[in-house]
Amino acid sequence: MPTDSSLPALAATVIAVDRAKAENATLIVLSVVELTPSMEVEQHAENVGLRRCPNIDGMKFARELAKQKGVEIEEITQEGPVAGTIVRVAEEFKVEAIVMGCSKPHGITELYLGDVARAVTKMAHCEVVAINPTETQGKEALVLARKIASRPKEITVKTITSSKQFKVGLVLFTIYIAVYGTLLYFGSFDRSVMSEAVGKLNVGMVLGLTVIILAIIMAVVFNWYAGKQEAL
Amino acid sequence: MADALTNDFKPLAFALFVMIVLMTLVISIYFSRRVRTAGHYYVAGGGVKWFVNGVAFAGDYLSAASFLGVAGLIAFFGYDGFIYGIGFLAGWIVALFLIAEPLRVMGKYTFADALVSKFKSKRVRLAAAISTLVVSVFYLIPQMVGAGTIIQPLIGLPYWAGVVLVGGIVILIVATAGMVSTTWVQFIKGLLLLIAGVALVIGVLVIAGYNPLDFINYFIQNGSVSPKTGLPQFTGEQFMAPGTKYKDPWDFASLMLALILGTAALPHILIRYYTVPKPSDARKSTVVAIICIGIFYILTLFIGLGTNYFAGQGEFVVNDSNLSAPTLAYFIGGETFFAVISSIAFATILGTVSGLIMAAAGAIAHDIYSEILEKKKSEKSALRVSKLTAVGVGMVAILLGIAMEGENVAYLVGLAFAIAASANIPALIGVLFWKRATEWGIISSIAVGLSSSLLLILISPTFMPTNYIFPLTNPGIVSIALGFLTLIVVSLLTQKWGVGATKPVQA
Numbered sequence: 034m035p036t037d038s039s040l041p042a043l044a045a046t047v048i049a050v051d052r053a054k055a056e057n058a059t060l061i062v063l064s065v066v067e068l069t070p071s072m073e074v075e076q077h078a079e080n081v082g083l084r085r086c087p088n089i090d091g092m093k094f095a096r097e098l099a100k101q102k103g104v105e106i107e108e109i110t111q112e113g114p115v116a117g118t119i120v121r122v123a124e125e126f127k128v129e130a131i132v133m134g135c136s137k138p139h140g141i142t143e144l145y146l147g148d149v150a151r152a153v154t155k156m157a158h159c160e161v162v163a164i165n166p167t168e169t170q171g172k173e174a175l176v177l178a179r180k181i182a183s184r185p186k187e188i189t190v191k192t193i194t195s196s197k198q199f200k201v202g203l204v205l206f207t208i209y210i211a212v213y214g215t216l217l218y219f220g221s222f223d224r225s226v227m228s229e230a231v232g233k234l235n236v237g238m239v240l241g242l243t244v245i246i247l248a249i250i251m252a253v254v255f256n257w258y259a260g261k262q263e264a265l
Numbered sequence: 266m267a268d269a270l271t272n273d274f275k276p277l278a279f280a281l282f283v284m285i286v287l288m289t290l291v292i293s294i295y296f297s298r299r300v301r302t303a304g305h306y307y308v309a310g311g312g313v314k315w316f317v318n319g320v321a322f323a324g325d326y327l328s329a330a331s332f333l334g335v336a337g338l339i340a341f342f343g344y345d346g347f348i349y350g351i352g353f354l355a356g357w358i359v360a361l362f363l364i365a366e367p368l369r370v371m372g373k374y375t376f377a378d379a380l381v382s383k384f385k386s387k388r389v390r391l392a393a394a395i396s397t398l399v400v401s402v403f404y405l406i407p408q409m410v411g412a413g414t415i416i417q418p419l420i421g422l423p424y425w426a427g428v429v430l431v432g433g434i435v436i437l438i439v440a441t442a443g444m445v446s447t448t449w450v451q452f453i454k455g456l457l458l459l460i461a462g463v464a465l466v467i468g469v470l471v472i473a474g475y476n477p478l479d480f481i482n483y484f485i486q487n488g489s490v491s492p493k494t495g496l497p498q499f500t501g502e503q504f505m506a507p508g509t510k511y512k513d514p515w516d517f518a519s520l521m522l523a524l525i526l527g528t529a530a531l532p533h534i535l536i537r538y539y540t541v542p543k544p545s546d547a548r549k550s551t552v553v554a555i556i557c558i559g560i561f562y563i564l565t566l567f568i569g570l571g572t573n574y575f576a577g578q579g580e581f582v583v584n585d586s587n588l589s590a591p592t593l594a595y596f597i598g599g600e601t602f603f604a605v606i607s608s609i610a611f612a613t614i615l616g617t618v619s620g621l622i623m624a625a626a627g628a629i630a631h632d633i634y635s636e637i638l639e640k641k642k643s644e645k646s647a648l649r650v651s652k653l654t655a656v657g658v659g660m661v662a663i664l665l666g667i668a669m670e671g672e673n674v675a676y677l678v679g680l681a682f683a684i685a686a687s688a689n690i691p692a693l694i695g696v697l698f699w700k701r702a703t704e705w706g707i708i709s710s711i712a713v714g715l716s717s718s719l720l721l722i723l724i725s726p727t728f729m730p731t732n733y734i735f736p737l738t739n740p741g742i743v744s745i746a747l748g749f750l751t752l753i754v755v756s757l758l759t760q761k762w763g764v765g766a767t768k769p770v771q772a
Binding site: 081199202203205206209213216217220221222224227228230232233234235237238241242244245246248249251252253255256259260263 | 344347348350351354355357358359361362363367478479481482485502505506507508514515517518521522525545548549551552555556559560562563645648
């Protein structure tokens with residue numbers, strides 16, 4: 034059962050948990066992380082268009098509800114194209130059925146976002162149960178979800194300056210500022226130096242190009258270092 | 266006498282222009298749908314996602330200022346134009362190493378969110394939202410000026426019509442849909458911009474018959490002409506070193522300071538950095554962006570110099586510095602190439618304008634409406650407020666854009682950078698790195714940084730060409746310092762007196 038914390042997905046969760054209990058089956062809950070960057074207003078519009086409830090954690094809702102009803106669940110988070118990932122995970126786990134909410138986007142929302150439920154139905158090789166909740170079903174699921182799966186509001190402020198990666202960044206930054214500062218000093222207050230010849234160029238051009246190329250090199254080096262840190 | 270770009274209707278150019286703009290829109294809709302409904306990415310495993318994001322970041326950043334403005338300033342003022350490219354890129358280093366990583370660890374996505382995470386204060390949020398709004402509007406002005414300028418030779422419409430056209434299209438997109446996947450538009454645009462840049466530079470070097478080093482050397486040896494007249498303007502020593510536009514050393518220093526500190530303080534750039542879900546992807550994207558932007562500014566150096574070179578050969582004249590790159594394109598590849606270049610510039614403007622308007626709309630809808638007025642009940646009503654804001658901000662930008670006709674767009678962006686750096690950087694640094702910063706210290710640093718930079722611009726030679734009160738064209742060196750000074754003094758005072766100081770909330 035895929036969930037994105039939208040109202041139809043919450044209603045589908047209730048139905049999926051009940052069905053898993055009745056059939057004594059394991060419920061596999063999938064959350065697909067979309068990789069397209071979206072800005073706040075875009076996200077906002079998308080949430081409204083798909084009836085998402087940003088304050089509710091859909092995974093947590095499934096987990097808590099399953100616990101209450103004694104249903105075994107497995108949680109999976111994957112990234113990729115939403116519909117394709119749903120179908121692929123269903124095939125990997127050889128699921129009996131995909132239970133999902135259909136958000137039924139219409140108009141411009143559909144043009145931009147597409148209808149995931151329809152795409153899954155088209156591609157899946159197993160039973161697809163698309164839940165189009167009635168108003169009461171939706172409301173009931175939402176009330177239940179608010180009770181047991183609200184997202185914590187506070188995000189902790191951590192001491193970031195002590196992390197190793199940040200310190201390495203700071204060293205690179207200091208080197209860069211020193212070079213930029215040199216350019217600033219000579220460019221502003223000792224300009225005669227800037228027009229002195231260096232090969233075919235002059236000091237000003239060499240310094241300027243160095244600052245540009247140094248930025249590229251530092252970014253690549255920092256990325257390499259951070260990647261290595263992450264791999265550890 | 267050589268010809269300038271004429272302002273008549275060019276049917277072929279116009280047809281190409283409409284085609285490119287439409288294609289960009291259609292492709293972006295197609296891709297944003299695919300992300301949700303496709304079975305697989307067209308590349309296995311979606312491994313290139315950070316590349317797409319990175320080029321999109323670059324596309325977002327390389328606004329009209331870079332393509333039209335920086336190239337124009339280099340054509341007219343040589344090294345003093347090149348410094349814009351250097352500074353615009355340097356800002357990314359500040360963002361990558363100093364601001365963005367800590368903010369990401371904190372899990373904060375907007376300027377206001379970051380500040381409020383330390384001080385649970387509506388006053389801080391309000392100050393941050395106002396600053397976001399002002400910076401966005403100021404950054405919008407040069408985009409509008411760019412739009413008006415490019416539309417004249419392309420379609421033959423008057424300047425103001427171009428401004429209204431861009432403003433209108435963006436308002437329509439944001440207000441009706443609000444969810445155009447700007448990422449894909451920016452990706453396509455960023456890629457086209459780089460390809461077009463490379464093509465222009467190859468054209469310049471091949472026709473002029475120089476290798477890159479010798480081409481720079483040509484100007485060091487021979488000096489430059491004025492692209493407006495084709496007559497000698499600067500000696501090589503003057504043109505290829507600082508001092509042609511920024512004669513006052515402090516003015517040059519002020520500009521360099523504003524440029525390096527401005528990027529990390531721009532609301533629409535910070536927002537973009539956080540739109541990718543995984544930190545490692547965000548970092549990789551930033552690196553791709555830095556590479557693309559760095560290469561692009563090296564290309565603009567040759568585009569600018571190329572314009573100057575061919576104007577000196579009597580091939581054409583350029584009346585408006587913003588039209589340097591398009592005029593060069595017309596000379597190198599005729600009407601078709603000119604249309605392609607202009608369309609990319611126009612798409613650039615559309616993308617940047619919609620990003621800025623969204624940042625401003627977010628400030629109003631999220632920070633002021635939802636958080637400060639506590640109208641959290643309905644997502645729908647908050648969306649409506651953000652759309653109304655988008656319309657409002659768009660209209661203000663149109664009016665200011667019309668008023669600023671003729672100014673170089675990179676120069677105007679330099680001013681926006683100074684405002685952003687003055688208002689936001691002291692507050693951000695205070696919140697992130699200084700334990701003793703207080704609520705009132707942050708609020709007053711935003712207020713002083715914002716108002717002093719605005720005031721200094723109003724009494725500078727930009728607005729008072731002859732009777733200016735403040736001699737520097739870029740206020741950065743004074744207003745950024747004032748912002749920091751206010752942060753320190755007010756924080757220390759309110760700590761001692763215990764007035765209005767809020768204890769940081771420790772987690």
